[in-house]
Amino acid sequence: MxxxxxxxxxxxxxxxxxxxxxxxxxxxxxxxxxxxxxxxxxxxxxxxxxxxxxxxxxxxxxxxxxxxxxxxxxxxxxxxxxxxxxxxxxxxxxxxxxxxxxxxxxxxxxxxxxxxxxxxxxxxxxxxxxxxxxxxxxxxxxxxxxxxxxxxxxxxxxxxxxxxxxxVRYEWLRREDGVVVETRHAADGSLLPLRPGLPFYTVHFHYGADGWLAVMRNVDAEGNPVVNELNAAQDRLEYTAAGDLLSWNVLDAEGRPAEGNGPAVAHGIIERDAYGYESVERYADASGAAMHSAYGFGYTRASYDRFGNRIERANYTLDGAHLQARADGYAGYRMEFDPTGLMRTSLELFDETGAPVARADQGWARTEFDHDADGNVIEIRYLDTDGAVIARHDTGYARVLQTYDGRGRLIAREYVDAAGNPVEDRQTGVARIAYIYGEFGFADAVQRFDLNGEVLAP
Known part of the structure; x- marks a missing residue:
């Protein structure tokens, strides 16, 4: 490559x-x-x-x-x-x-x-x-x-x-110098950010001779770069010859490296495999030295199976040791797929030693998925570190049962305990959801029911 x-x-x-x-x-x-x-x-x-x-x-x-x-x-x-x-x-x-x-x-x-x-x-x-x-x-x-x-x-x-x-609407002005000016508009006409977590509003996109986006600038009414609340005015992007994003670089209004945007770093560096899949993402400060992001880890590493399915991802500290996530309680996850590579059969969390660990806010360590002959997920189960099916701490259900029509569309979802008895989601009071499809082929109506079969208000 x-x-x-x-x-x-x-x-x-x-x-x-x-x-x-x-x-x-x-x-x-x-x-x-x-x-x-x-x-x-x-x-x-x-x-x-x-x-x-x-x-x-x-x-x-x-x-x-x-x-x-x-x-x-x-x-x-x-x-x-x-x-x-x-x-x-x-x-x-x-x-x-x-x-x-x-x-x-x-x-x-x-x-x-x-x-x-x-x-x-x-x-x-x-x-x-x-x-x-x-x-x-x-x-x-x-x-x-x-x-x-x-x-x-x-x-x-x-x-x-x-x-x-x-x-609801994007608008673009393509200038003679090749710069593209973009604004995004809400239903009430107000300007919206480039995307959630990246508060650039009026944006100048500068493209390189190869056609890839090279620099984007958050600008004021006169077109001058302006620093946002996350200490960023510009992002400069670099690519491999194949067109993969290789790094993103946060700059201030004068074009100097700045530790900003959501991760609060100056540089994000991405390593990829021969297919362009992200294998490592790591970070550097304004001087180019390795640093931890605002999320608490120094870099992430991912691996893939022969089909191109991601099967593992973990967060690491700068010294190469697994880092246990602060809020969720896990350092990484592993996924398994069936022999065809089409159906994910499980997702398991692990700690800094590689051992199974429960997610702190939900209580499960492993999720298993069953499929029908068409590959639709018909059951989701939550398990603890010993492999026993358990009720999630946040919602109270242990299993989710799903039913589909002949076109593969989800028509019902039901929450049950480990033994298969119906239960309500503690957060919403919903025990069952029914989906009704209209002429355009997707759910025009959704009905939610409590444990007694009573329809809940939308």
Whole structure:
């Protein structure tokens, strides 16, 4: 793997070369144009804005994709993305940690018409779903060159909808020098931060000659960098030749290293394997010396199975010893999958010695998952360090039973004790939930019942 760093601090003028200008309309892209061959990628690249184009990194052959997790991209005759599916072999599956902030569904359909790019979302069974909050449809309005000018979210009735961050609309201004100016708007018109935990409001995105985001700046009304409440005014990003994010660097308004943003560090350094999967994340202070983050650990380490499933992740101190998490009581977790690699069968927590340990706030040390023939999770069990099924300390239930219809849609969830007797969730008073589906294929109504079968108020 080529780990050459592309230092993108030098900003390229002109347009962002990675965007597909053919997306501006349907001229020449008819049914007779023909389809391009599908492409397969191991991961999706890091993205800080939905302005960035849909693309994959770490290309794979169809033969490689037959035995590993991958994203399949389908294209029309003009090279525009029409579908993105996350799969293992030929089976569409739920997303894992290789997705990014702006990709939320196992299957995404993209259509183009009248200067718009329209995206819809589907679960692994092909059922239409709401994505990232109440979003049924994403509509990008494109300029004459195919670059997005705005993104609006809509529900199934065509009314404005908010994503999980409260955003109903993104707006972009693409300047002649190549800088992209972004704002995000709530339903009441107020500006929202770049994302939760990163309070950049009006943001200037600077792209490098390779098309990757190089610098993003939190700016005032005059376009000057301004330090936010987390001691950050700018982030500078570095990449490997393959397009993997290799490091993020926090800067003050003058461009000097600053220990800021959520982790309260100056540098985050990421090490990756040959498929682009994150294997280590570690931190450095303004002088470049290793440091602990605000979360209390020096670095994290992850490992994966032959399918590309993450099977272990742990937090470490600077001296390489496991660190027991302060609030949750565990240092890391291990996951097991069935022989096909498609179904997760367990998740177990461990302490700084590698021994099983109970989560401090919930009481369980291991979670087990049973599946039906279609891969749907039909039971979740919580166990202690001795392997006995126990009631969670926070909710009071020991098992969760789930039922699906013929299309793989969840229609009922029931909470029970270790012996299978119905119980109520201590936090909500709910013993059973029923999901009712409408014409668009997802739950239009949700009914909650107490232990006596009485319907609870929404």
């Amino acid at each position: 080529d780990t050459r760093i592309l230092h993108n601090a030098v900003i390229a003028g002109g347009l962002v070369c990675a965007l597909n200008a053919a997306a501006s309309g349907d001229e020449g892209c008819t049914a007779s144009t023909g389809m391009m061959e599908p492409q397969y990628f191991a991961t999706l690249p890091f993205r800080e804005t939905p302005f960035a184009p849909q693309r994959g990194i770490h290309p794979m052959t169809a033969e490689m994709a037959a035995n590993r997790n991958h994203y399949r991209f389908d294209y029309d005759g003009c090279g525009r993305v029409t579908w993105i599916r996350f799969r293992l072999g030929e089976t569409v599956r739920g997303l894992n940690d290789t997705a990014n902030y702006y990709h939320h569904a196992p299957q995404v359909e993209v259509q183009y018409r009248d200067g718009q790019e329209i995206r819809r979302f589907f679960d692994r069974h092909g059922n239409g779903i709401r994505s990232d909050g109440d979003v049924f449809t994403e509509v990008y309005t494109l300029d004459e060159h195919g670059y997005p000018e705005r993104l609006d979210f809509f529900d199934e009735d065509g009314q404005p909808a908010a994503n999980s961050w409260g955003v």
